[in-house]
Amino acid sequence: MHRPAVARLAQYGSTAMAELPPPYLAPSLHFSMPRSNVQTSNFSTTPVVAAGRGRDMNRTRGVSAIHRTGTRFNLSASKYPLPKPVSPDQMKPRPATPNHGLWGFFPPSHEALSTTEFDAAFGRPWSVQELRNKSWDDLHKLWWVCVKERNRIATSNLERSRLKAGFGDHEANQRDEAIVVTQKTIKHVLRERWHAWEEASRLYAKGYRPQDQDTMEQETMEEVAPAEDPFKEDIVKETKL
Structure with a gap:
């Protein structure tokens, strides 16, 4: 239990302490103390340093896609005119590509x-x-x-x-x-x-x-090659004669 919470419980006496639930539920207690003695602050995601300047530093605050709300400031694109599409009559004709891969x-x-x-x-x-x-x-x-x-x-x-x-x-x-x-x-x-x-x-x-x-x-x-014929020369001589 935090020290400030213990101090506030001690101020209310032993009766209040006896009526309280177990200590492990102490962080979730809501003390019905006078409004003047409780320090409260409005919920804000803006840092404390930026809040003292008098303006909201969150540039996306208020932007909602559900409610169709816009930003609070002008975007950089607002300074320049949007381009307009060229009509087909004003476009230059393109040469045909008979050998196109498609x-x-x-x-x-x-x-x-x-x-x-x-x-x-x-x-x-x-x-x-x-x-x-x-x-x-x-x-x-x-x-x-x-x-x-x-x-x-x-x-x-x-x-x-x-x-x-x-x-x-x-x-x-x-x-x-x-x-x-x-x-x-x-x-x-x-x-x-x-x-x-x-x-x-x-x-x-x-x-x-x-x-x-x-x-x-x-x-x-070479091993399988046939041997030479021994009568080859005699056959050649007979053929010449």
Whole structure:
């Protein structure tokens, strides 16, 4: 219990002390003391030093988003006029960009909805044997070509669904399935190369070197090479005669 509270309790005598609750509830007591003897102050978040100057130092006091009240002072933006939007008639025309990258989401005709003839004109997917002969850069380019084409198909399907056209879904889905097969084939080839690289790394860690294999193959070929025919010279002489 604080010392001022103990002093006030002692002033009221033993009767008041007997009527009080236990000491652990003393901080929450409200003493009915005369108003003149109680020191009170109005609630304020402003520091005491700033309150003595005669003005409120809280610049955000009175600002409420609920009651739509503004600030008590002018903001810096109030000194300058707000910009006005320019009408489309006064804007300078911009040159067209036929090779813009966003046109990749649309067919070559630059229309939002592709035709069934365009979607149906596609070839077969790439095979594994064909992609095994491709380099890493070629596979990388082919993958993003497939991604770009699938984005174009998705854009046409979304526009077709919005317009409720009722045609072109079958051709677009068939084209998309062929592209998905190509992407899966690319992953299959890259997976094969990854396993081959892991196997080569494992053999290299064990001490195997490719030149050792070449030397062994050369020695094996020399051992298996057929011996010279002893009657070869006689056959050549008879042929000359």
